[in-house]
Amino acid sequence: MVKILVPIDFSPDSKDFVESGLRVLTEVDEINFVYVIPLGMKELEDFVDEDGIEYARKKAEEKMKDFIRDLNARARKITYTIMDGDPASVLIDLANGGEYDALLIGHRGYAYISDFFIGSVTLKLISKVRIPVIVVRKSKKAGEDVFEER
Incomplete structure (x- = not known):
């Protein structure tokens, strides 16, 4: 049974990279989509209360359900997880926890500067995750994807 972890950030390209x-x-038998509410900065602790985190969690859950419903994905089982913290740290811990066979991720998300650069979370995952990491990169040609595996 092949089980993959798929972090998403609800950026416009999330659906495309997952389907590609x-x-x-x-x-793939099982897919677990995960969204990490980015609260990993100590500086935020003074400004974000439990009500704010709970609100963000509910909004993320709504978006995740819509995302999965609209996705063209075939797997025996599709689940999702909503967490909070530093996205890279949370995802590294999940991926290295022994439950998954591979990690599928887009080469960049919302916080990109240029199509040329790999996102900082993706770069950290490539270097620190012990399972295969499949990076889906949108090519310059419309509809063509380039796959890289570590």
Whole structure:
């Protein structure tokens, strides 16, 4: 049974990268989508209370349900997880926890500067995750994807 972890940030390209990656990963039995509410900065602790975190969690859950419903994905089981903290640290811990066979991620999300650069979270995952990391990168040609695996 092949189980993959798929972090998403609800950026405009999230659906495209997931569907592109799953076209190549045809033998996936279980997919766990994960969104990390980015609260990993100590500076935020004084400004974000439990009500704010709970509100963010509910909004993320609504977006996740819509995302999965609109996605063209085939797997025996599709689940999701909403967490909070530093996205890179949370995802590294999840991926290295022994539950997943691979991690599928887009090469950049909302916080990109240029299409040329790999996102900082993606870069940290590539370097610190012990399972295969499949990075889906949107190419310059419309509709063409480039896959990289560590």
